[in-house]
Amino acid sequence: MAVEHRIATPHREGSGPAPLILRAVTPTFQPTTVEEDLRKIAATVRLKIVKTIALAGLGHVGGDLSVTDILTALYFAVLDVDPADPTKPERDRFILSKGHCAAAFYSVLALRGFFDPEAVDTFMKPLSPLNGHPNRRKIPGVEANTGPLGHGLPIGLGAAIGAKLSGQSWRTFVVVGDGELQEGSNWEAAMAAGHRGLDNLTVIVDRNRFQQGAGTEATNRLEPLADKFRAFGWDAVDVDGHDVAALHVLLAAKGGDKPRAIIAKTYKGRGVSFMENLVDWHHKVPSAEQVEIALKELTR
Amino acid sequence: MSAAEAPRVAGSVETFDCRVAFADEVIKLARADERIVVVCNDSVGSSNMGAFQKEFPDRLVNVGIAEQNMVGVGAGLANAGMIPFVCAAGPFLTGRATEQIKADCAYSQYPVVLCGMSPGMAYGELGPTHHSIEDFAWMRAIAELTIMAPVDPAETRQAVQWAAQAGKPVYMRVARFKVPAVTGAEHKWEPGKISTLRDGGDVTLAAIGTMVSRAIEAADLLAREGIAARVLNVSTLKPLDEETILKAARETGRIVTAEEAVSTGGLGGAIAELVSQHHPVPMRILGVPGFAPTGDTQFLLDHFGLNVEGLAKAARDLMGTRSRP
Numbered sequence A: 001m002a003v004e005h006r007i008a009t010p011h012r013e014g015s016g017p018a019p020l021i022l023r024a025v026t027p028t029f030q031p032t033t034v035e036e037d038l039r040k041i042a043a044t045v046r047l048k049i050v051k052t053i054a055l056a057g058l059g060h061v062g063g064d065l066s067v068t069d070i071l072t073a074l075y076f077a078v079l080d081v082d083p084a085d086p087t088k089p090e091r092d093r094f095i096l097s098k099g100h101c102a103a104a105f106y107s108v109l110a111l112r113g114f115f116d117p118e119a120v121d122t123f124m125k126p127l128s129p130l131n132g133h134p135n136r137r138k139i140p141g142v143e144a145n146t147g148p149l150g151h152g153l154p155i156g157l158g159a160a161i162g163a164k165l166s167g168q169s170w171r172t173f174v175v176v177g178d179g180e181l182q183e184g185s186n187w188e189a190a191m192a193a194g195h196r197g198l199d200n201l202t203v204i205v206d207r208n209r210f211q212q213g214a215g216t217e218a219t220n221r222l223e224p225l226a227d228k229f230r231a232f233g234w235d236a237v238d239v240d241g242h243d244v245a246a247l248h249v250l251l252a253a254k255g256g257d258k259p260r261a262i263i264a265k266t267y268k269g270r271g272v273s274f275m276e277n278l279v280d281w282h283h284k285v286p287s288a289e290q291v292e293i294a295l296k297e298l299t300r
Numbered sequence B: 001m002s003a004a005e006a007p008r009v010a011g012s013v014e015t016f017d018c019r020v021a022f023a024d025e026v027i028k029l030a031r032a033d034e035r036i037v038v039v040c041n042d043s044v045g046s047s048n049m050g051a052f053q054k055e056f057p058d059r060l061v062n063v064g065i066a067e068q069n070m071v072g073v074g075a076g077l078a079n080a081g082m083i084p085f086v087c088a089a090g091p092f093l094t095g096r097a098t099e100q101i102k103a104d105c106a107y108s109q110y111p112v113v114l115c116g117m118s119p120g121m122a123y124g125e126l127g128p129t130h131h132s133i134e135d136f137a138w139m140r141a142i143a144e145l146t147i148m149a150p151v152d153p154a155e156t157r158q159a160v161q162w163a164a165q166a167g168k169p170v171y172m173r174v175a176r177f178k179v180p181a182v183t184g185a186e187h188k189w190e191p192g193k194i195s196t197l198r199d200g201g202d203v204t205l206a207a208i209g210t211m212v213s214r215a216i217e218a219a220d221l222l223a224r225e226g227i228a229a230r231v232l233n234v235s236t237l238k239p240l241d242e243e244t245i246l247k248a249a250r251e252t253g254r255i256v257t258a259e260e261a262v263s264t265g266g267l268g269g270a271i272a273e274l275v276s277q278h279h280p281v282p283m284r285i286l287g288v289p290g291f292a293p294t295g296d297t298q299f300l301l302d303h304f305g306l307n308v309e310g311l312a313k314a315a316r317d318l319m320g321t322r323s324r325p
């Protein structure tokens, strides 16, 4: 149940349209493990991202397009979640720690049937439930109100500990940005997860090698990243973060007796030639002309 | 200068992004004083520090996305004799690194200049995680920390100059949401002093930051209704200029406060704490009552009545009068 958050609005009482409440709809795409289908879904997600950001005139297109295949593999091939019952206790938990990539997250949730894909058109518009960063009080399927970086992994750690304590077999997945890993809170959580041998916790690093203003290695070096996780008691594997089939296989497999870090090599702006692998597109908004070119490239 | 930082003409009044004056002044100081350094959290662009970085690449310490480390590093740089300007988006600076601000800067009395960029609801649509509206309340609770919110580019420059040589920790808001120049060229900003921008004996409008220009307009509106409103520009929130506030309480008998911040523990709270103990007068405290819904900055200010009409209405309430056509 979405909880409506009411704020006194002394100057607008009774005015304006009724608040948009997000509810489950018939999914645009059904869950699938067929590679070709997953690719088709990812392509649709990318189109939706670009259209959404063009409409809003705001957003984080670079990281949205780098995380698209990861989110697609998770939501359509891996996660045990049910849009008709988004808070069922035994659901897998997913946390998008890099909450600035809300446009990608909302597009995937909508195409999976958590709410009407048309609602995504209200992204960041006045009084929309779809804020620039995800809000679990208004959006079915969202587990945590992320946005400040470095919060998702500790919350995921708590969920994973909770599952163990209550003897439940559901899993917890957290997607973090690579720049985000500079936040110390991640490493506090990583240390605790390794210490506890939480095989029910998986972190996926969207390793696009850029943060907001520059490359990660030029700013505050992360490498050797897999070894860092290993040193903290994790299994760590590298994967092509745009290969939905490989992502599916890795994500579906349960680890041994350790938490698992999947370092997904990706490109910011993936799929749009003039955005790909360029730091400028962290949160730049494409012009009308650029949107047209981008949509054409993504439709090919 | 990017389009976002260029002055914009709203109606007939030119408005400014104070980050421009801020960066310009820090660079000027840095040219004259080698001890000036900037500390960032992947926020070089959002703090408008690109030009500083170009001119002084070694003196811009970008610690990455790591605010607690950033503030600790600021204290360490001060320990080493440098004058650090720690520049980060307000919510992450004051929220994530609160304890570093308290223990490393304030309690240890290291003269770090903590610069909360894009404060208030400047990041409107990005939502409550990115709004820096708790900063006044959080920072006010910390002893021996000066808190400033310069009102326009001219005050921003003077506040930067003062903070660099203050020899004590300072938190200052650096406005991104565009504001008009409300202080004249002859205005001499004094740390810890409230400036009176309009005189009046019926009601006091005490405002801070983005609310000041709205308070001036509200005073003009009220004047046409026969209400003489005094407008106070509270650009130093702590230490509070108690003398000017108590004088206003005595002379006008009513106080409206307005801040682009939560309505608890900030400017309204500070003034209420003071007058309730020394000269109680009826008050209205305008601020943000909770987590904001989705919307751009202007939408949200209007939504919460943090605008000319909201200020005027609060003043009329205190006067016991209604709007006249």
Ligand SMILES: Cc1ncc(C[n+]2csc(CCOP(=O)(O)OP(=O)(O)O)c2C)c(N)n1
Pocket (backbone or CB within 6 Å): A060, A062, A063, A064, A066, A098, A100, A147, A148, A149, A150, A176, A177, A178, A179, A180, A181, A206, A208, A210, A211, A212, A268, A282, B041, B042, B065, B066, B067, B092, B096
């Ligand atoms: C605590 C905190 N500090 C700073 C920011 C501002 N910020 C938003 S996105 C971003 C860069 C993130 O880089 P990365 O994690 O690599 O994400 P991606 O490249 O996938 O977009 C920054 C610094 C923030 N949201 N939270």
Ligand SMILES: [Mg+2]
Pocket (backbone or CB within 6 Å): A177, A178, A179, A206, A207, A208, A209, A210, A211
């Ligand atoms: Mg990145």
